[in-house]
Amino acid sequence: KQEVTQIPAALSVPEGENLVLNCSFTDSAIYNLQWFRQDPGKGLTSLLLIQSSQREQTSGRLNASLDKSSGRSTLYIAASQPGDSATYLCAVRPGSTSGSRLTFGEGTQLTVNP
Amino acid sequence: EAGVTQFPSHSVIEKGQTVTLRCDPISGHDNLYWYRRVMGKEIKFLLHFVKESKQDESGMPNNRFLAERTGGTYSTLKVQPAELEDSGVYFCASSQGVLTIYFGEGSWLTVV
Numbered sequence: 001k002q003e004v005t006q007i008p009a010a011l012s013v014p015e016g017e018n019l020v021l022n023c024s025f026t027d028s029a030i031y032n033l034q035w036f037r038q039d040p041g042k043g044l045t046s047l048l049l050i051q052s053s054q055r056e057q058t059s060g061r062l063n064a065s066l067d068k069s070s071g072r073s074t075l076y077i078a079a080s081q082p083g084d085s086a087t088y089l090c091a092v093r094p095g096s097t098s099g100s101r102l103t104f105g106e107g108t109q110l111t112v113n114p
Numbered sequence: 115e116a117g118v119t120q121f122p123s124h125s126v127i128e129k130g131q132t133v134t135l136r137c138d139p140i141s142g143h144d145n146l147y148w149y150r151r152v153m154g155k156e157i158k159f160l161l162h163f164v165k166e167s168k169q170d171e172s173g174m175p176n177n178r179f180l181a182e183r184t185g186g187t188y189s190t191l192k193v194q195p196a197e198l199e200d201s202g203v204y205f206c207a208s209s210q211g212v213l214t215i216y217f218g219e220g221s222w223l224t225v226v
Binding site: 004031032034041042043044045046049089091093100101102103104105106107 | 118120145147149155156157158159162169170172173205207212213214215216217218219220222
């Protein structure tokens with residue numbers, strides 16, 4: 001059974017700081033990994049999708065890496081801003097393309113202080 | 115392009131009542147998913163439709179939950195009768211193939 005763990009559970013940083021969020025998963029047979037953000041009372045916004053064959057993906061100030069063999073992914077946020085404050089979730093999709101379910105971590109609650 | 119839309123956004127019902135949640139996926143997306151997050155827990159998969167067919171419903175907690183997808187378009191998730199432990203946020207999501215999954219804003223259910 002796939003389990004996803006996110007560390008830390010909460011993080012508070014001053015504006016402008018670079019930061020790293022961690023995600024680990026127990027079964028390395030994944031098809032892809034997706035990072036989401038969730039603002040309070042809102043839905044999930046997809047940030048980055050990394051296929052199992054890829055090592056990293058970048059979008060603006062965000063960079064996500066994937067080390068499938070060790071079961072780890074990191075989300076790097078450069079020059080953090082107060083608007084980055086949200087809960088960040090990672091989710092993995094099983095290795096079979098017929099696998100449909102995402103397995104989520106519990107999330108990292110990020111607060112960026114002005 | 116419209117995203118995944120869900121209705122109602124919030125619902126408060128009494129234990130034993132029935133609630134029906136609706137989801138309209140992104141146009142053209144054959145895959146539709148239901149997930150939920152109960153208080154203090156991670157988001158968990160409920161079921162997956164491909165067009166109008168249930169591809170995987172192994173995450174449905176019990177037979178008080180019934181999901182349908184009419185004509186491969188919108189989907190409904192009915193909880194009957196609702197119990198206190200059903201409180202949480204129910205997310206609908208859709209995708210085309212195995213690529214990015216797009217989530218709706220969620221339907222926040224409180225059973226009192």
